Amino acid sequence: MFDMLFAPTWSPYIAGAGIGILVCLSFLMCNRPLGTSSAYAKAWGLLEKAVDPAVEEKKEFYREEIPPRVDGVLMLLPGILIGAFLSAALSGQLHLSLVPLLWAGAFGNNAILRVVVAFLGGIVLAFGARWAGGCTSGHGISGTSQLALSSIVSAACFFIGGIITAFLLFHGSGV
Amino acid sequence: MSLCTRIHNDGKTQLVLGLCIGILFGFLLQKGGVTSYDVIVGQLLLENFTVVKVMLSAVIVAMIGIHLLVRFGYAELHVHPGSWGSNLIGGLIFGVGFALLGLCPGTVAGAAGTGALDALVGGIPGMLVGSGLFISLYPKIKPILCRAPFAAQTLPEFLHLNRWIVIVVVEVCMIGILLLFAGIGL
Numbered sequence: 001m002f003d004m005l006f007a008p009t010w011s012p013y014i015a016g017a018g019i020g021i022l023v024c025l026s027f028l029m030c031n032r033p034l035g036t037s038s039a040y041a042k043a044w045g046l047l048e049k050a051v052d053p054a055v056e057e058k059k060e061f062y063r064e065e066i067p068p069r070v071d072g073v074l075m076l077l078p079g080i081l082i083g084a085f086l087s088a089a090l091s092g093q094l095h096l097s098l099v100p101l102l103w104a105g106a107f108g109n110n111a112i113l114r115v116v117v118a119f120l121g122g123i124v125l126a127f128g129a130r131w132a133g134g135c136t137s138g139h140g141i142s143g144t145s146q147l148a149l150s151s152i153v154s155a156a157c158f159f160i161g162g163i164i165t166a167f168l169l170f171h172g173s174g175v
Numbered sequence: 176m177s178l179c180t181r182i183h184n185d186g187k188t189q190l191v192l193g194l195c196i197g198i199l200f201g202f203l204l205q206k207g208g209v210t211s212y213d214v215i216v217g218q219l220l221l222e223n224f225t226v227v228k229v230m231l232s233a234v235i236v237a238m239i240g241i242h243l244l245v246r247f248g249y250a251e252l253h254v255h256p257g258s259w260g261s262n263l264i265g266g267l268i269f270g271v272g273f274a275l276l277g278l279c280p281g282t283v284a285g286a287a288g289t290g291a292l293d294a295l296v297g298g299i300p301g302m303l304v305g306s307g308l309f310i311s312l313y314p315k316i317k318p319i320l321c322r323a324p325f326a327a328q329t330l331p332e333f334l335h336l337n338r339w340i341v342i343v344v345v346e347v348c349m350i351g352i353l354l355l356f357a358g359i360g361l
Contacts, residue, residue, distance in 0.1 A: 016232025079197015122301020132265025150257020161270015
């Protein structure tokens with residue numbers, strides 16, 4: 001049983017089923033779906049609030065959608081980072097890297113290029129998540145599990161947009 | 176007031192619960208292999224089906240679990256009404272970022288935890304800036320978000336079918352897809 005903690009990977013079915021149980025726990029204990037993307041909006045809101053304490057009244061988004069608060073949703077972010085760190089450390093998979101293998105194979109080893117594209121990708125990703133009202137966890141897992149139409153359409157579009165972009169990036173005109 | 180409601184309303188307990196659920200989530204994402212750029216982009220290139228396997232397994236469990244919790248009064252559904260203006264457009268924008276970063280909002284934090292510096296110094300700051308950009312543009316985007324709302328909130332309402340019939344059919348389809356993957360060696 002404890003061997004599992006040190007295994008480099010688990011069957012995707014087991015890991016996925018575990019995530020499914022976590023989503024149920026979130027509904028039961030926290031009265032909300034398990035969604036990560038709003039934590040970034042909260043974190044940004046807290047940064048803005050540190051600079052201008054009145055920003056919460058000034059910006060419609062904070063009043064109508066996601067108020068900048070230190071709460072359980074925000075805590076998911078450090079939690080995920082710590083959890084993945086523990087998992088990787090226990091199985092000897094912790095290593096610093098800048099350029100992923102698949103990226104290096106297609107675009108070379110230039111770390112600055114990779115970090116710039118990751119930064120731009122992060123901007124587009126968060127922008128899209130807020131536009132659609134959720135991400136892979138909030139819509140893709142928690143929302144589709146509730147059979148929400150908003151989540152089913154969003155999740156389908158995540159993959160349609162992602163697959164088209166990935167093919168254009170990696171296979172260029174050969175699509 | 177029930178025990179569950181007391182837990183929901185206790186701010187400190189919620190902070191600890193959020194952290195603990197996050198830790199377990201990060202642990203499972205890493206063990207499932209999806210905190211890796213190569214695995215996620217491999218999925219988008221239709222070469223590696225780990226992401227779909229993890230997500231479908233999660234939904235298979237969560238769909239039954241959530242609806243049972245709701246049926247017995249231990250939880251409520253949290254469904255957002257949707258629209259083509261919000262979910263179609265936002266979803267496609269998300270997809271572009273998904274492929275560029277090669278991670279999603281949860282797995283980018285996980286990747287940073289495993290030592291992926293491109294996630295830590297590129298992806299996460301990008302997520303913060305992208306959120307800030309949307310927050311600033313929100314008053315201008317809001318009219319688009321309400322465009323072409325969906326006729327119903329959930330699939331059973333849309334189909335005018337009993338919720339449990341839809342759940343059983345969708346569950347059977349998802350299990351069938353996973354069996355098909357195993358059968359053709361994906």
